[in-house]
Amino acid sequence: xxxxxxxxxxxxxxxxxxxxxxxxxxxxxxxxxxxxxxxxxxxxxxxxxxxxxxxxxxxxxxxxxxxxxxxxxxxxxxxxxxxxxxxxxxxxxxxxxxxxxxxxxxxxxxxxxxxxxxxxxxxxxxxxxxxxxxxxxxxxxxxxxxxxxxxxxxxxxx
Amino acid sequence: xxxxxxxxxxxxxxxxxxxxxxxxxxxxxxxxxxxxxxxxxxxxxxxxxxxxxxxxxxxxxxxxxxxxxxxxxxxxxxxxxxxxxxxxxxxxxxxxxxxxxxxxxxxxxxxxxxxxxxxxxxxxxxxxxxxxxxxxxxxxxxxxxxxxxxxxxxxxxxxxxxxxxxxxxxxxxxxxxxxxxxxxxxxxxxxxxxxxxxxxxxxxxxxxxxxxxxxxxxxxxxxxxxxxxxxxxxxxxxxxxxxxxxxxxxxxxxxxxxxxxxxxxxxxxxxxxxxxxxxxxxxxxxxxxxxxxxxxxxxxxxxxxxxxxxxxxxxxxxxxxxxxxxxxxxxxxxxxxxxxxxxxxxxxxxxxxxxxxxxxxxxxxxxxxxxxxxxxxxxxxxxxxxxxxxxxxxxxxxxxxxxxxxxxxxxxxxxxxxxxxxxxxxxxxxxxxxxxxxxxxxxxxxxxxxxxxxxxxxxxxxxxxxxxxxxxxxxxxxxxxxxxxxxxxxxxxxxxxxxxxxxxxxxxxxxxxxxxxxxxxxx
Numbered sequence: 001x002x003x004x005x006x007x008x009x010x011x012x013x014x015x016x017x018x019x020x021x022x023x024x025x026x027x028x029x030x031x032x033x034x035x036x037x038x039x040x041x042x043x044x045x046x047x048x049x050x051x052x053x054x055x056x057x058x059x060x061x062x063x064x065x066x067x068x069x070x071x072x073x074x075x076x077x078x079x080x081x082x083x084x085x086x087x088x089x090x091x092x093x094x095x096x097x098x099x100x101x102x103x104x105x106x107x108x109x110x111x112x113x114x115x116x117x118x119x120x121x122x123x124x125x126x127x128x129x130x131x132x133x134x135x136x137x138x139x140x141x142x143x144x145x146x147x148x149x150x151x152x153x154x155x156x157x158x
Numbered sequence: 159x160x161x162x163x164x165x166x167x168x169x170x171x172x173x174x175x176x177x178x179x180x181x182x183x184x185x186x187x188x189x190x191x192x193x194x195x196x197x198x199x200x201x202x203x204x205x206x207x208x209x210x211x212x213x214x215x216x217x218x219x220x221x222x223x224x225x226x227x228x229x230x231x232x233x234x235x236x237x238x239x240x241x242x243x244x245x246x247x248x249x250x251x252x253x254x255x256x257x258x259x260x261x262x263x264x265x266x267x268x269x270x271x272x273x274x275x276x277x278x279x280x281x282x283x284x285x286x287x288x289x290x291x292x293x294x295x296x297x298x299x300x301x302x303x304x305x306x307x308x309x310x311x312x313x314x315x316x317x318x319x320x321x322x323x324x325x326x327x328x329x330x331x332x333x334x335x336x337x338x339x340x341x342x343x344x345x346x347x348x349x350x351x352x353x354x355x356x357x358x359x360x361x362x363x364x365x366x367x368x369x370x371x372x373x374x375x376x377x378x379x380x381x382x383x384x385x386x387x388x389x390x391x392x393x394x395x396x397x398x399x400x401x402x403x404x405x406x407x408x409x410x411x412x413x414x415x416x417x418x419x420x421x422x423x424x425x426x427x428x429x430x431x432x433x434x435x436x437x438x439x440x441x442x443x444x445x446x447x448x449x450x451x452x453x454x455x456x457x458x459x460x461x462x463x464x465x466x467x468x469x470x471x472x473x474x475x476x477x478x479x480x481x482x483x484x485x486x487x488x489x490x491x492x493x494x495x496x497x498x499x500x501x502x503x504x505x506x507x508x509x510x511x512x513x514x515x516x517x518x519x520x521x522x523x524x525x526x527x528x529x530x531x532x533x534x535x536x537x538x539x540x541x542x543x544x545x546x547x548x549x550x551x552x553x554x555x556x557x558x559x560x561x562x563x564x565x566x567x568x569x570x571x572x573x574x575x576x577x578x579x580x581x582x583x584x585x586x587x588x589x590x591x592x593x594x595x596x597x598x599x600x601x602x603x604x605x606x607x608x609x610x611x612x613x614x615x616x617x618x619x620x621x622x623x624x625x626x627x628x629x630x631x632x633x634x635x636x637x638x639x640x641x642x643x644x645x646x647x648x649x650x651x652x653x654x655x656x657x658x659x660x661x662x663x664x665x666x667x668x669x670x671x672x673x674x675x676x677x678x679x680x681x
Contacts, residue, residue: 022458023420030382030421059439064442065423067382074673079318083344084539085575085590088502089530122426122543122593124383125347126170127575128205128507137385141173143317 003037010035011043017111019050025061027070037073050083078151079134080106080143085127094131097145102152116152160195161239164212164219166269168201168354172345175227182230183211190234196246200355201268203509204256210269212251213239216252219270221248255504256525261487263475263495264468265511269354274393276401279358285403291366292411295483296326299370303473306481312338312429312466313541313570313650315492315559317471321463324453325371328461333373335364336438336457336464339380339387340422340429343542345573348497348509349467353387355378356471357394361417363470365408366477368415371463376417382424392419400544416425426597430649431464433599444599445649466571468497489515492558502539502575503529512557519553522576533578537586537666541570543593544654546661548581566661567653582677583666584623588616590658592650603667604643605652612639612659623673633663633670 006009012075014031021027032039039062048055059122062068064126098104098118126132131142135151165171165180180196187194204210207223211233212218222233225246236244247533248254262268271278279285292301304319325333337360341349352360364376380388395417398404406414420438422428428437432446435457458461472494476484485493492514498521500507505527508551511522518538521527529535538548548555555565577586591612598605615636622629640656647653663670 002662006669011539016273022418023438025440026420026437026508027440028252030423051440059681060442061440065425067422068422070289084543084586084589085345085501085573087586088575088577088581117414121383121424122597123344125341125350125387126205127347127502127573128504129173129208130502132173134383134385139169139173 003138004035006036006040006072008043011040012046015043015047015050018075020025025053026065029062029065033068036070038069041070053110061135072116076136076152077119078116078148079123079124081124081126081132082106082120082128083113083123083127085123086130086132089130091131093150094143094145097148101145101149104152160193160342162197162214163239163284164197164199164214166201166208166210167198167386168269168351169384169675171201171208171210171436172386174208174224178227179209179225179230182227186230186234187239188453192239194239197272199271200268200273201351202251202257203265203351204254205508207248207254210248210251212401219251221251221254223248241635245582256508259525260511261495261513262511263484263487264359264471264497265351265356265509266475266612268351269358271354271356272370272431273357273390274397276358276397276403283478284358284474285362287474288365288403289409291369291478292413292569296370296372297364299477300326302433302481303370303476304481306484307488307491308469308472308476308484309492309559310466311468311472311496311571311672315566315569318465318469320372321453321465322367324451325373325461325463328454328460332375332458333371334457334462335367335371335373335376335468336431336435336461336462337376338379338429338431338434338464338469339378339384339391339466339467340434341571342381342426342429343544343573345501345539345569345575346499346542346571347501348572350384350387350466350497350572351509352471353384353391357391358398359474360391360467360471361394361398361403361474364417365404366473367463367465367470368397369408369413371461373463374414374416376415377420377438378417379420379422379438381422381428382449388419388421388535394420406488425599426593426649427599427649428653432649433464442599444601447648463592468571487513489513489556489558490560496557496569496572498557498574499574500526500574500576503531503578504576505530512608514558515556517554518574521557521574522553526576529576529578531578531580533580535576536579537581538575538585539575539577539658540573541568542573543571543590543641544568544650544657545573547586547665548659548661549665552665566664567657580640580676581675582674583662583669584616584620585677586622586663587659587670588613590655590662591616592654598662602646602648602652604646605648605655608639608643608647608652610656612636612643612655615639619670623671629671636663663672
């Protein structure tokens, strides 16, 4: 997925379009995160101003929720389910395989730009077709090592 | 008339290629000059048969499954969509044993109709309950729900009628109905099936709740892990407004009701009702102390009826068919039907809606057909990440709020996760604590600190299995810690995390002193 570069003007436009909703902090942060793939922390004072909240409150919300990222996204994002139903179908085997064959560790902070990012997620509601994942937003069921390899190598070339 | 072909667009079906199948079907039909119409439906919940492709002949739906994109050209070569002899042909869908043995009240339409067609919805019995409720006084609607015996399907099992009466009797300038669609438990997907497969039913249920409680504003909180559910439900809300089902005057009755869709942001704790309210208000999902009850002081400080998707989804049927008909199903104080979700290492997983009282064994063996891997079953977790692990010999426990409680577990949202003999229960116990640590909102000390200390203790226990050290002191310590978590946590996250931990220790004690030989990651 190609994300647009951070643009403060566009960010302000998004904030203004959502700020009048009741409990606007989440919709505003979702708006930014969905558009840019992350929320640049330089925008916190602007959000605080627009919502008549303190910077501390916006920082608090931004840092509480797993979905909101504060660093720019890189290449492909594989959200791998690691909850119990997928564990029962060997999701932790897949995690070990990712590390051994591709040197990929889920939820790495110092992630190399342009490479596949693996994120742990806890339940996609596809628990009878596990192991389950979301690959750039597309659901994948009955995930196997070979299917995972194909997804990764295919996207690396692309 | 064009031949109709039904292909689900539920995200479970999408995960095994439903979109590619739809493309292939229209391509093959075009090259064979067949006039067809593809209807995208929700899922029947028979996940082991996904992608389940259906055709209609003489008013009967015939199924093919599990279809993969590679099967499509062969299906056409074998006569599809006409009379077709193919190994994937399943016969009439309603006759499939897994479906035939169920009592589908809430899920009657799911997988059958186009979820975004109001016409389809009303043809299949939609909006009868809502029109019924519009004719009645709020008290009568509340009475009907109370008489049906409906209890909260989210897990706590609180009587819905009592909750609604509290909100109805509260005096305030503004009231809310909040639908909890933050279905975070692993092994559960019933809410998602409704959001994607029959969203108008949920809208109808919320509107009836509005009529009953005097609330004019509805909010649904959907978890962000369900992108397709959010998309379909949001569209359904728009269509419902266009059809007059929502808006300033429901079907011209003069009663207003509308729904806002609120999207979560990946925090499990926001499934806890007060944390969810905080999140809807745009704050960190930190649990509130009760009292005051949300029914009196809830969203933005106003009286709020908070109900799970499945509770609200049961309401239209009760209003359409009467409370007595609903209460006739079930056992003891658990009335009606319960959508059970069978998942994990199981041959035939999916949604099973049955009357309360069915045993775990019937579900796992008769419906599920045993483990997917074909290996012996060793453990079953019932009720999500905060539910107990049961061994084989407890499988005769009936699925009912009280019976599971008596067996040391809980029904929760009705998810069942099956594990084969490669499961390591010490690692599962560690995971339960690690998950609690990860998802704790941080407000109360037992949950915030206790979960982390618990992980450390479990790490020592797991390590001692390898080195052969005695870990009995640590096992005593973890029992003690579990007691503190149970008694002193503010909400169910900290309060119930001991359930999987203690049940694992109680029923699978050997795993805590010896590494199971077969485990996935044998040390």
